[in-house]
Amino acid sequence: MNAIADDVAQLLDTAACAAREASAVLATAPRPQRDAALMAAAAALRARADLVIAANAADVEGAPGLSAAFRDRLLLNPARVEAMARAVEEVAALPDPVGRVLAEWTRPNGLLIRRVTQPLGVIGMIYESRPNVGADAAALCLKAGSAVILRGGSESTRSAAAIHGCMVEGLRAAGLPEAAVQIAPTADRAFVAAMLRAAGLIDLIIPRGGKGLVTRVQQEARVPVLAHAEGLCHTYIHEGADPAMARTILANAKMRRTGVCGATETLLIDSAIAPSLLPLLVEDLRALGCDFRADDRARAIVADLAPATEEDFRTEWLDAILSVKVVDGVGQALDHIRRFGSEHTEAIVTQDEAVATHFLNNLASAVGMWNASTQFCDGGEFGFGAEIGIATGRLHARGPVGPEQLCTWRYQVIGTGQTRP
């Protein structure tokens, strides 16, 4: 691996040490104080909305040749700034994830053992595109009692700085250390590399963005990573499905919003029900503007579907395109998911409880759904209030990552002088 220039390494060290000191204060700051910082930050976002929007306009202007989709992700307008402020307030209203007793038991020798949640410490958030991710992440980390170092996309540095100023105003108003929320002090990409290697200084890295970013982070990081990777989600329509339910669920799962990670990318449909149902599903989705990539068996039922390659089944479209495969039963559906999925979210539509139970119990994915749209994979929909992303790895937390998942835990053991034999 390349050596990191001394000056960048020094910048990381300074930032991380300041964050570590701030995290020690945050770890024991009472909930009202953390919430006060969030409410004050939200107020600052509103009071400085013009400044934030102006900074954002400079960012947009300074990045010519953006695609329409990219520009849309980058853009901040009054409605979006208001939504950002409101999201921060909603995080404040969430229950306190710190200091919760997860379990408690007494040993035969009288030792009382408690498992209690505590903040992780210092979180590094590396993200792309949407400036509000910075505000969301800062709010969630603060709620969960951790300090955060934010490194956003290089196209939105002015927006990130303006938003950061509002977060700092909130911290200041509440009497919390300003270093609890920092932004990367340099746009130099070497700073990201330094963050990834800062084991012991940073406790967790959360990458949120395109596949390229997440993959790079996973490959280079020495710090534990809570990765928000691909959402190659499946909806499996079992032969025992209620056809009307299958149609409404699939239309929503694919087309509610195609660019979210919880959008269904592949339809698996039992051969027993495909002849009658697949033409209707295709019609429904075509009316919504969806295109298809289908296997031969599906194309034998609906003639004018474009053929699917194996690569298509590995593709997270994030677009109005649906891969289609006809299968023979839940076993094959599970095999396909195991082979092509990203362990994000998979749904089965059926009235057969036994099959549904088998499906749910044989999935390794973070979320398994029965008779619901994959688009429900979202922190707000789960009742977490907000999320920093959807974790697709297997350790620590899975699915929507809210304040609770940004905490760790430790043991408190209360004795009366016991010694071990």
Place this chain on the structure above:
Amino acid sequence: MNAIADDVAQLLDTAACAAREASAVLATAPRPQRDAALMAAAAALRARADLVIAANAADVEGAPGLSAAFRDRLLLNPARVEAMARAVEEVAALPDPVGRVLAEWTRPNGLLIRRVTQPLGVIGMIYESRPNVGADAAALCLKAGSAVILRGGSESTRSAAAIHGCMVEGLRAAGLPEAAVQIAPTADRAFVAAMLRAAGLIDLIIPRGGKGLVTRVQQEARVPVLAHAEGLCHTYIHEGADPAMARTILANAKMRRTGVCGATETLLIDSAIAPSLLPLLVEDLRALGCDFRADDRARAIVADLAPATEEDFRTEWLDAILSVKVVDGVGQALDHIRRFGSEHTEAIVTQDEAVATHFLNNLASAVGMWNASTQFCDGGEFGFGAEIGIATGRLHARGPVGPEQLCTWRYQVIGTGQTRP
């Protein structure tokens, strides 16, 4: 990083794929089947005890020039083989950690959301010295529904193979895939490097051994690591301590067994109580054969203590040596722990509940104890039945790692056709 020779990479690939397939079977194997495999493995260990001991004798003979301590760690005799078998049986008797509902709630839209435990998948266990660690690890992984690839120390390959044979006999007897428990097919160290890089094939690496091994694994691994690192544990005797309790706790915490990670390595003692109590503590520990490294303030109270360097306070002695520092109150004690500790286990001795609460709430360590010996940091003592090691990182699991901590969880969402607005 060095390229891994093709043949070793191929061996890892083959082993990991076989483990992955086995893990899919294990993930839904009912508890009685997993327990039957464990009971049969224990029976095999007893039936083949002579073979295991003979293999071990060949290992010991084949490694001349071992220190007495190393030889003792390596050695298997009838009593130790019996203990190994009994430990496997005790794991079978533990509650099933798989399929437990951790939380369940219903959303306003009627969606029922459940958080349910499931096996991690494929675990890589890299360990040194004691052959029984292989049997313990295999038993715990199997109990937790995960496949395991074991790579033990190079001095104990024959012992490991003999033990592995017994585990496989157990799997066979229960009708479970033999690839659920594998040993490294080559002693080539490159196989370890391949394990560490097998992200996506191996889900978790657990290193257990000396500081050198654990550090190397943490530096090189791409796979998540549950590290069992240093146990630089502290016992802090607050001025409000009951002196008699302080004496019995410290003697046990330091001298019950000096080579365990939960042994206290540093005594912190309030200046208010040190003049009366420190001489008694020194006398107690000297009688047990303990030596000291003390700061100037301690040496001003007990004259003939050897002086401590700053490096001594960073040293996990794993021996009959205790570092001693006089402090002024719980804040200084916490500062010292934060600076020199390894986030393993720290204890406070006091009758003052407020101070004890403050101490426990301001610790980042995996285990905080009040009026108990740090030597209680152990899976058996916690009621987990067994442990694969003590996790000292901040993610996923902390402290003693039993079958429960070898599981992850996922969401099952039960709907009645809901779609997201």
